Amino acid sequence: MHPNNEQRLCDHLTEYITDQLNEMDRLRYQRHLESCASCRQEVFELQEVWESMPYITDMVDPPLDLKEQVMNEIFSEPQREFKPFSIDNSARRSFWFYSISTAVILSIIIGTIWNYQLTEERQQIVQSQMGQIDQPSTIEKLFPLSTQTDITSTNAYGVACIVNQGDHSELVVYVYNAKNNQGAEAYQVWLLHNSKRTNAGTFQVGDDGVGVLTYRMNQEANFDTIGITLEPDSKGTTPRGQKIFGNSEQITWN
Amino acid sequence: MQNRSDVELMRLVQQRQREALEVLYDRYVRLVYSFALRSVSNEASAREVVQLVFTRLWTTGASYDSHKGKFASWLHTITRNITVDLIRHERRQIDSIHLSEEHWDQLPDTRNDTPEDALLHKSESERIRSAFRYLSDSQRHLVELLYWQGYTLSEIAESSEQPIGTIKSRLYQTLRVLRQHLLIAKEE
Numbered sequence: 001m002h003p004n005n006e007q008r009l010c011d012h013l014t015e016y017i018t019d020q021l022n023e024m025d026r027l028r029y030q031r032h033l034e035s036c037a038s039c040r041q042e043v044f045e046l047q048e049v050w051e052s053m054p055y056i057t058d059m060v061d062p063p064l065d066l067k068e069q070v071m072n073e074i075f076s077e078p079q080r081e082f083k084p085f086s087i088d089n090s091a092r093r094s095f096w097f098y099s100i101s102t103a104v105i106l107s108i109i110i111g112t113i114w115n116y117q118l119t120e121e122r123q124q125i126v127q128s129q130m131g132q133i134d135q136p137s138t139i140e141k142l143f144p145l146s147t148q149t150d151i152t153s154t155n156a157y158g159v160a161c162i163v164n165q166g167d168h169s170e171l172v173v174y175v176y177n178a179k180n181n182q183g184a185e186a187y188q189v190w191l192l193h194n195s196k197r198t199n200a201g202t203f204q205v206g207d208d209g210v211g212v213l214t215y216r217m218n219q220e221a222n223f224d225t226i227g228i229t230l231e232p233d234s235k236g237t238t239p240r241g242q243k244i245f246g247n248s249e250q251i252t253w254n
Numbered sequence: 255m256q257n258r259s260d261v262e263l264m265r266l267v268q269q270r271q272r273e274a275l276e277v278l279y280d281r282y283v284r285l286v287y288s289f290a291l292r293s294v295s296n297e298a299s300a301r302e303v304v305q306l307v308f309t310r311l312w313t314t315g316a317s318y319d320s321h322k323g324k325f326a327s328w329l330h331t332i333t334r335n336i337t338v339d340l341i342r343h344e345r346r347q348i349d350s351i352h353l354s355e356e357h358w359d360q361l362p363d364t365r366n367d368t369p370e371d372a373l374l375h376k377s378e379s380e381r382i383r384s385a386f387r388y389l390s391d392s393q394r395h396l397v398e399l400l401y402w403q404g405y406t407l408s409e410i411a412e413s414s415e416q417p418i419g420t421i422k423s424r425l426y427q428t429l430r431v432l433r434q435h436l437l438i439a440k441e442e
């Protein structure tokens with residue numbers, strides 16, 4: 001990288017300490033730290049100061065009824081996990097819930113992709129790859145997924161997206177509130193284009209109802225329909241189980 | 255369960271053991287609540303922060319890595335992120351930015367530390383309070399806006415009609431002063 005660019009990255013010190021960089025710039029700065037001993041030292045010293053700030057608070061006893069309220073909220077309404085604020089207007093609730101959930105999912109996906117990219121780069125430690133981080137991954141298409149059956153929770157939902165990684169594309173699928181698979185069962189992802197079906201792999205769903213799949217795309221990048229079935233095992237080449245999720249629409253991201 | 259470490263309790267939380275979450279709640283709720291109240295200055299919002307923090311611990315299976323620091327520091331980070339989100343959300347609803355220096359002295363007036371909290375807090379608290387005495391009013395105000403009120407460097411620059419580089423430089427000097435005096439306090 002050009003020395004001027006490195007100098008510019010040094011200027012991000014205070015934004016990094018105060019957690020005000022966006023995800024991309026934060027990762028850039030972390031890469032910069034690997035080669036800049038001076039910034040590394042500054043971060044070490046100033047982060048310690050920043051993390052001392054909470055200790056200036058006086059300790060205050062919380063209200064006695066708070067624990068019961070918190071626990072009741074958590075254990076009686078498991079679907080509330082992505083609800084960040086109390087919104088009194090119930091008519092707007094589903095819209096907010098959906099919007100914020102999508103934002104959370106997208107941030108997880110983008111973070112996952114970037115982290116994956118960063119890990120790969122670190123492993124290879126090749127100077128020529130320094131430029132890759134300057135070309136951020138971009139989401140090309142987004143497919144909201146809804147449940148197609150009543151065997152899983154009616155709150156089940158998901159998202160699939162195609163992420164352009166520069167030299168190839170990745171399909172990333174997240175599902176939430178899905179029924180956990182039993183024994184050898186597996187969720188399997190199928191891509192359809194012009195009646196041609198492609199197997200995009202399998203994933204598991206645990207007790208928390210969350211499942212994740214990433215799949216490197218080749219020629220299938222033009223698919224227009226995605227389906228997820230619950231299969232008796234992960235070895236099938238054609239769908240045998242029931243369709244659980246599917247997309248009803250496609251959003252072009254750019 | 256009461257004697258389990260934070261790391262063990264978080265592992266049990268990931269395995270969906272309610273009792274583990276309740277022990278973590280008992281152990282850290284004062285920390286979370288006190289932090290939130292310092293920022294939001296009203297009980298209803300502080301309660302909401304507590305709700306969101308412990309809901310996040312439970313629902314995300316939270317990714318605490320003991321190699322990256324103390325559990326309390328990690329929990330402070332989560333609490334601050336949630337608190338700042340809440341403050342910004344409420345600020346957008348009010349639709350006005352009011353950067354008052356008066357807020358600086360509005361610390362909660364209830365103080366009732368248990369021995370456990372005192373152990374956790376005392377030395378750190380004394381050190382940072384001691385270091386803060388060496389800051390100017392404007393440096394304290396900057397920390398207040400940035401750390402406790404969740405304003406961004408850009409918002410502070412805009413509001414004070416100063417270049418962002420000036421604000422960043424002031425912040426850097428502020429953190430350096432604190433660092434210097436935290437070290438001195440540690441040696442004493």
